[in-house]
Amino acid sequence: MSTAVQRALRGMTGALLVLSTCAMASNPPRAGITGEPFGKTPDGRDVTLFTLTNNRGAEARIMNYGGTVVSLTMPGKTGLFADVVLGYDTLAEYIKDSPYFGSLIGRCGNRIRNGRFTLDGKSYTLAANFRGHHLHGGLNGFDKKLWAATPSTNAAEPSLSLRLISPEGEEGYPGTLTVQAVYTLTGNNELRLDFTATTDKPTICNLTHHSYFNLAGTGDVLNYHLLIPADHITTVDKEMIPTGALLPVTGTALDFRKATSIGTVIGADDEQLRIANGFDHNWVFNKRPGELTLLARVEDPASGRVMDVLSTEPGLQFYSADFGNGCKGKGGRVYRHRAALCLEPQHYPDTPNHPEFPTIVLRPGTTYRNTIIYRFSVMTGKTN
Secondary structure, eight states: OOHHHHHHHHTTTSOEEOOOGGGGSSSOOOOEEEEEEEEEOTTSOEEEEEEEEOTTSOEEEEETBTTEEEEEEEEOTTSOEEEOBOOOSSHHHHHHOOSOTTEEEOSBOSEEGGGEEEETTEEEEOOOOBTTBEETTSTTOGGGSBOEEEEOSOTTSOEEEEEEEEOTTGGGOOSOEEEEEEEEEOTTSEEEEEEEEEESSOEEOBOEEEOOBOTTSSSOSTTOEEEOOOSEEEEEOTTSOEEEEEEEOTTSTTOOSSOEEGGGTTTSSOHHHHHHTSOEEEEEOOOOTTOOEEEEEEEOTTTOEEEEEEESSSEEEEEOOOOTTOEEOGGGOEEOTTSOBEEEEESOTTGGGOTTSOOOEEOTTOOEEEEEEEEEEEEOSOOO
16 A cells, blocks of 8 residues: 555544444354345246355345445444445336446446547447447446356355356447456445456456445445545546546545545535536555556445455446436435545546556456455444
8 A cells, every 4th residue: 555545544533443333242153155036027037035144243244136236335434334336126126217326337337438449449339328328338248147146165265256248239338248247245334346347259358346435324425434544536528528638636525535525525616416416436655567556445424334445356336326316225215415425446437548557458368456345343442
């Protein structure tokens, strides 16, 4: 970890303490993984909901439709557990209309201008599903696929291996892509996601995860303190597509190099914020390819929960969840404006049309790799 990141972390809250009331219980929970039916797809295929539990009592419920994290319970400062992700109660709701709640995203996360790109001199046209552009893999991206699931036999740190084959031409992409996504719930209250992918022809690949996090389990995220140790963002135009220019965050509302309360800056008079109606931007990290580093830290002073986001990816999309008039979710709760935030490690948006960006081209004989870790702990001391 860089010196700059270390200084930023020291300036936030001081010591962090991972707590769990279950560790103090006379009968601590037993780590493991179970599965149960969770409905059927419209074409009649069975969907399974897997429950991963660690020995601290944390729990992740993941279904193989979309590789979706349906719930994720973590302890707070009082020792009570809460579900820290948004979602629905039923499979039918996810299938009908989901804003990518908890999903795996591919083949390419984020936006591609006009759904077009050129690879090795050949032009390709992708499905246009967002204002005439390609977003998150298209009309039937990986979030809408039924993945083949294999639960682990390692009870100490339960994991779920998901596998998907995306055939050549799907959504307009070249090559057949074989993807594996492995979720692991570690003994340190981490939800870890390891992607690998291979192809039989040159293609593009940019995978990510799209949980909507609310660390208190209720309310909004405006009082959360956010750290993103990055010096630049990719500037977007009115279509929310990168222009190719990198904007220094210094002196802007997008500067989170020191922990900043989201609510104090989200309404700033800033052109980039007006375009996105809040935050929906990619932060740029100067790092070695494949290096696992801290991309963000979020603290909720009310619940005491802290989430660190680590990844091998060079970019991080921070989205401040514009739900407009509301979205009815789990337990009948209506998710209001700013009810969550998304932190999506990935390569930059529209990378295939910007040769100056780190490449997402994948060729036969090479393996795409991407690790994302959501690490939870509990804060102590005074929040700045």
